[in-house]
Amino acid sequence: MRTSAIIAILALAGLINTPLQAGDADAGASAYMAKGCVGCHGAAGKQPIANYPVIGGKPADFISAELNKFRKGERNNPIMMPMAAGLNDADVANLAAYLAGQ
Numbered sequence: 001m002r003t004s005a006i007i008a009i010l011a012l013a014g015l016i017n018t019p020l021q022a023g024d025a026d027a028g029a030s031a032y033m034a035k036g037c038v039g040c041h042g043a044a045g046k047q048p049i050a051n052y053p054v055i056g057g058k059p060a061d062f063i064s065a066e067l068n069k070f071r072k073g074e075r076n077n078p079i080m081m082p083m084a085a086g087l088n089d090a091d092v093a094n095l096a097a098y099l100a101g102q
């Protein structure tokens with residue numbers, strides 16, 4: 001019992017320490033539609049509503065960093081904060097991979 005608990009804890013710690021995998025662009029493309037990003041940022045992130053930023057073709061590092069700032073509230077924007085709040089780490093990586101490839 002005790003040994004297995006220790007093994008389980010070590011296994012979990014290993015998972016947490018595993019570096020995040022590069023995003024999956026196909027999953028990102030689906031999330032881009034499903035999460036409603038397309039409604040404001042346009043097809044492929046390139047035809048945004050006036051004054052909304054073009055995000056298609058920007059570097060993946062930039063996209064994920066900005067999304068994480070909105071998630072943490074470090075970048076305060078009343079439109080994007082609720083959008084980013086619904087994303088998990090995998091969503092962010094996938095969306096960044098998809099958008100960077102546009």
Ligand code: HEC
Binds near residue numbers: 038040051063080
């Ligand atoms: C309701 C409209 C709307 C939706 C939906 C929306 N965004 Fe945004 N997004 C904005 C606006 C407006 C900004 C600019 C915010 C600011 O000025 O800080 C922005 C900014 C961004 C930025 C930063 C771009 C830059 O150049 O700094 C990223 C990345 C981004 N959005 C990604 C997404 C993703 C991914 C989704 C879907 C999960 C999404 N957005 C959904 C309106 C929207």
